[in-house]
Amino acid sequence: MAVITPETILDAYRFRHACKVFDPDKKIPDDLFRTILESGRLSPSSFGFEPWRFLIVQNPELRQKLLPVTWGAQRSLPTASHYVVILARKTPSMIWSSEYITHMMRDVHHLPPEAVEARRQKYRRFQEKDFRLLETPRALFDWAGKQCYIALGNMMTTAAMMEIDSCAVEGFEADALERIMAEEFGIDTETFGVAVMAAFGYRIDSPKPKTRQRLESIVEWL
C-alpha cells in the first residue's frame, strides 16, 4: 500500500470547505465519483450493518422538488455536479429481530446459523440496554444516522483528496422532506428516512479562511 504523507493528508482536509455554489459547467468524471461512492460503501458501521442508502439525484426536476424544503442548498442544488441524499434505516429494518439484520449477518457477513443467533442476542442487549436504542423510534433512527455520518465524512474527505468540492446539507425541513421522499421519490419512509444530504462538484468562489478551535481547546491527554 502507498503510504500518504501527513502533509498531503492534511492538505486535503484544509482544501475541503462548505462549498455553497458549484461551477454548473464542470462535472465530476464517472470514475472519480464512483471512488467517492466506494469510500461511502467501504465505511465502517456499528456491527457492520451498513444502515445507509445513497440516492444520487441528477434529474433537475427532482432537484427542484427538494428546493422549497432545503434552505441549506438553495445554490448548490441547481449547480452541484452530483447531489446525494443519504438515507438511514429505521426501526423495521434495524431492530435486532428484523429480516434485514438476518440478511446482513447471513448473506453479507456469511456467519453460520449459530453465530447469527449469538450475534443477534449481543445486538439485542446493545439495543435494549447498553445504548437504550429502543426507547423511541427516533433514538434508533438517529443511531443509524450516526453511522451515515461516518460515510458522509469519508465521502467528503475522498472528494477533497481528488480536489473535488463538497458540502454537507443539514439545512432542510425534516418532516416536509420526508413527505417529498414518499410522494415524489418513491421511498418507503416506514423503512428509510433522510439522515443528511451532500452536494459534490467544483468551486467557483474562493473559500473564506477556515475557522477552528485550537487543538489545545478540544484535546485532553489523560
Added chain:
Amino acid sequence: MAVITPETILDAYRFRHACKVFDPDKKIPDDLFRTILESGRLSPSSFGFEPWRFLIVQNPELRQKLLPVTWGAQRSLPTASHYVVILARKTPSMIWSSEYITHMMRDVHHLPPEAVEARRQKYRRFQEKDFRLLETPRALFDWAGKQCYIALGNMMTTAAMMEIDSCAVEGFEADALERIMAEEFGIDTETFGVAVMAAFGYRIDSPKPKTRQRLESIVEWL
C-alpha cells in the same frame, strides 16, 4: 495540492478494518498521531459548532477503569497505542441561546454582533422546527454525536492512509460509562457525554476479508 489517485485512496479504505487487538510494543509516532487528531479537528460540523472533545486515555489505570463497562474493547483497551474517548456536547452548551454557541460564533467564527444574532435565530429555527432537536435532551445529544462521527470517520481514514490501524468502539454500557466519566475522569457530564470511542495502533493479526453489500444494493440513481 498533491492530488491522490483513486486507487491509493481506496487502498486505505480497504486497509482499514475493525482491529480488535494491537501490538502492545508498537507506538504511533507523535507526529502521526497529531495528524490523526488534526483531521478530527479540521472535520466539518453542522453550523461549524464543533460539538466534540477528544480525551486521549493513555494512563493504564484509567484504561482499566473503562474495561468493566466496555465489552467492545476488552482486547484493544490494554493494547492500543492511543485510546480516544470522543465526547459530544449536551443541551447546556448546544442550545441556540448558550454561552458556548455565542463563543463559537464570536470568538472562533469571528462574526460581527449583528451576524451573530441573525445566525443564532437561524440555528434556533433549525433546532426548534427543522430537526425538532429540542424535543428531548437525547435528540440534541444524538445530533451533536452525529457530528462526532464525521470526525471519527476522518480520524480512522487518516490513520489508514498512514498504515495505522483503528477500531471504533460503541460496545459500552452508556449509563455506567457516564458515571465513570464523572467520578474517575472529572468530566462535567451535564455538558458532555460519550459519543463513541476509538482505539488506534498497529495490528498483530491478519484481518478477515472485508464484507460489504454491493454498490448496486445501496446506491440508486435518480
